[in-house]
Amino acid sequence: MNRIDATFEQLKAQGKTALVPFLTIGDPDIATSLDIIEALEQAGADMVELGVPYSDPLADGPVIQRASERALKTRVTMEEVVHLAHDARERGIQLPFILFTYYNPVLQYGLDRFFKLVVDKGISGLIIPDLPIEEDEEVRQMAEAANIHLIPLVAPTSNDRVKRIAAKARGFVYCVSSLGVTGVRADFHAGIDEFLSTVRSATDTPIAVGFGISSREQVERFSKQADGVIVGSAIVRKIEEVLPLLQSEGTKQEGLQQIREFVSSLKA
Numbered sequence: 364m365n366r367i368d369a370t371f372e373q374l375k376a377q378g379k380t381a382l383v384p385f386l387t388i389g390d391p392d393i394a395t396s397l398d399i400i401e402a403l404e405q406a407g408a409d410m411v412e413l414g415v416p417y418s419d420p421l422a423d424g425p426v427i428q429r430a431s432e433r434a435l436k437t438r439v440t441m442e443e444v445v446h447l448a449h450d451a452r453e454r455g456i457q458l459p460f461i462l463f464t465y466y467n468p469v470l471q472y473g474l475d476r477f478f479k480l481v482v483d484k485g486i487s488g489l490i491i492p493d494l495p496i497e498e499d500e501e502v503r504q505m506a507e508a509a510n511i512h513l514i515p516l517v518a519p520t521s522n523d524r525v526k527r528i529a530a531k532a533r534g535f536v537y538c539v540s541s542l543g544v545t546g547v548r549a550d551f552h553a554g555i556d557e558f559l560s561t562v563r564s565a566t567d568t569p570i571a572v573g574f575g576i577s578s579r580e581q582v583e584r585f586s587k588q589a590d591g592v593i594v595g596s597a598i599v600r601k602i603e604e605v606l607p608l609l610q611s612e613g614t615k616q617e618g619l620q621q622i623r624e625f626v627s628s629l630k631a
């Protein structure tokens with residue numbers, strides 16, 4: 364069984380909602396990213412999106428754009444991100460890993476070569492935000508052959524497409540809470556509740572909400588309608604805040620502790 368499915372089943376039996384952080388891998392370096400992933404698990408994360416840094420993150424707000432720039436300075440490659448997942452599994456981290464990459468780096472790497480790279484590395488899910496459903500059949504088949512769920516995104520504007528996207532979804536349906544780019548928000552798309560009900564009625568696959576979520580109140584709000592909540596920018600911003608602590612041996616643990624405290628404050 365795929366770890367994502369097992370995790371949602373477990374949480375559902377406990378009446379809990381999955382907390383799914385996103386982080387940009389290699390920010391500030393690969394070794395620290397591994398420590399942060401461990402801290403996320405200790406703080407109660409249920410799965411994690413491993414962001415492959417990209418030079419043209421069109422759907423990202425300033426926080427994640429800055430994180431990508433910092434990571435690209437250390438020239439993080441797709442291979443290093445995938446090997447990090449494998450190393451994290453070796454270190455005993457149990458979280459389901461969701462590889463998060465824009466489509467271009469996958470195409471540059473080559474589809475066949477990419478799926479040969481990611482298979483059997485402990486990766487359970489794949490999110491490619493700019494791969495439209497109209498073009499995703501080949502990627503979906505190659506992912507399923509590698510026992511990796513291709514997780515689709517649906518936005519509040521996707522209305523008639525929601526049913527088609529949700530019907531083929533594996534792992535979970537990523538429901539985008541607002542239009543625009545990633546980043547902490549005070550409020551969400553006006554019709555978000557109806558939108559989530561529409562997605563819910565279109566599939567038995569779990570649904571998770573992301574974009575703009577940064578507080579326990581917002582997590583609780585979405586826990587009523589979704590099986591998971593995704594938090595990226597708020598966590599990446601916390602990583603950015605504690606970078607000076609993370610980057611010197613003597614204060615690294617203090618930096619990791621501050622990340623743990625922020626993430627556990629989100630757990631409803």
Ligand SMILES: O=P(O)(O)OC[C@@H](O)[C@@H](O)c1c[nH]c2ccccc12
Nearest residue numbers: 385422492545546574575594595596
């Ligand atoms: O950062 P936010 O507002 O918490 O949203 C999650 C988001 O970071 C993560 O899922 C993500 C990072 N980059 C993306 C690009 C498109 C869609 C989603 C993403």
